[in-house]
Amino acid sequence: MTLDGTKFVNWIRRANRRIQENKDYLSELDRAIGDGDHGINMARGFAEAAQRLTGSADQDLGALCQQVAMALLSKVGGASGPLFGTAFLKMAGVWKGKDHASVHELSLALREAVNGIKMRGKAELGDKTMVDVWEPVSRFVAEKAEHLSWRELCVFAEEQMDKTKPLQAKKGRAAYLGPRSSGHLDPGAVSSFFLFEALCETMEESGGDR
Amino acid sequence: MSYVGIVLVSHSVDLVRGLQEILSQVQPQVPVAIAGGTDDGELGTSPFKIKEAIEFANSGKGVIVLFDLGSSLMNAEIALDWLGENERVKIADAPLVEGAYAAVVESGCGSSLDQVLHVAQKVKTWQKIS
Numbered sequence: 001m002t003l004d005g006t007k008f009v010n011w012i013r014r015a016n017r018r019i020q021e022n023k024d025y026l027s028e029l030d031r032a033i034g035d036g037d038h039g040i041n042m043a044r045g046f047a048e049a050a051q052r053l054t055g056s057a058d059q060d061l062g063a064l065c066q067q068v069a070m071a072l073l074s075k076v077g078g079a080s081g082p083l084f085g086t087a088f089l090k091m092a093g094v095w096k097g098k099d100h101a102s103v104h105e106l107s108l109a110l111r112e113a114v115n116g117i118k119m120r121g122k123a124e125l126g127d128k129t130m131v132d133v134w135e136p137v138s139r140f141v142a143e144k145a146e147h148l149s150w151r152e153l154c155v156f157a158e159e160q161m162d163k164t165k166p167l168q169a170k171k172g173r174a175a176y177l178g179p180r181s182s183g184h185l186d187p188g189a190v191s192s193f194f195l196f197e198a199l200c201e202t203m204e205e206s207g208g209d210r
Numbered sequence: 211m212s213y214v215g216i217v218l219v220s221h222s223v224d225l226v227r228g229l230q231e232i233l234s235q236v237q238p239q240v241p242v243a244i245a246g247g248t249d250d251g252e253l254g255t256s257p258f259k260i261k262e263a264i265e266f267a268n269s270g271k272g273v274i275v276l277f278d279l280g281s282s283l284m285n286a287e288i289a290l291d292w293l294g295e296n297e298r299v300k301i302a303d304a305p306l307v308e309g310a311y312a313a314v315v316e317s318g319c320g321s322s323l324d325q326v327l328h329v330a331q332k333v334k335t336w337q338k339i340s
């Protein structure tokens with residue numbers, strides 16, 4: 001039930017495929033309440049991250065996270081670059097020197113990532129941002145610990161994404177719309193869901209539901 | 211004589227190029243560097259470009275960073291994290307155009323980093339039409 005370097009690379013490549021397939025959908029969501037570039041930005045960043053990992057012989061999870069962070073920081077451009085970049089940088093810090101991570105170690109990395117995202121974006125739960133997916137997911141993983149079901153986590157992450165729809169945006173470009181931002185999914189919450197969905201599918205595929 | 215440097219951060223390289231032109235007309239001796247667009251020249255910002263611009267603009271007296279919209283602030287903060295304590299850098303909470311203008315004038319008078327930051331941030335309270 002542990003995440004190792006190979007599974008990590010598979011996770012990021014799967015997330016990349018999911019983001020490429022949904023590039024137009026993500027941009028469309030961002031067009032409704034932002035500047036319409038979320039799909040293009042994330043597609044550019046994750047394509048680069050997947051490519052860098054594919055050519056890498058590294059098995060150290062910290063080093064792999066660091067590579068993803070640097071790819072996102074240099075290629076994304078919009079707010080999701082520094083935010084997803086910071087998330088992976090924080091996970092890199094927790095996993096430095098480790099070639100595998102248990103569910104407990106995953107929860108520690110996610111907790112740091114959430115702290116990093118909130119610090120960087122100055123956002124809190126309920127502000128209609130990626131925090132609304134990351135924070136509950138991080139807590140879910142910590143609470144379930146070794147009893148974590150990847151399938152349940154995936155369903156849970158999707159529910160958190162859906163909950164951003166009625167919220168009014170407090171951060172980012174969408175905040176300029178005020179109450180008009182409610183009734184739309186937050187694009188960063190959707191791409192965050194894709195990332196966790198890819199993680200769950202990768203883990204499930206490699207080791208069964210538990 | 212060295213001057214406090216000014217770094218202009220924007221999603222659009224054209225926007226800060228134009229502003230840089232305006233500023234160098236007023237105070238050509240003040241180092242003004244720009245970090246506009248992503249590493250690939252798309253709309254957006256890049257912490258790598260911002261870090262380079264800060265290093266370029268610093269002639270020893272420190273640097274003031276001015277930015278356009280929210281997400282450029284996040285990348286500016288990442289650039290500052292990377293630079294650590296080696297460079298004296300302040301991010302101004304100020305409107306980009308007026309803040310940069312006030313900063314460059316103040317810097318051109320030989321003022322300190324804190325003084326330039328103070329003046330740049332004070333323009334927030336100015337009325338443009340009185």
Ligand SMILES: [Mg+2]
Pocket residue numbers: 030034035036037038078079173
């Ligand atoms: Mg956007």
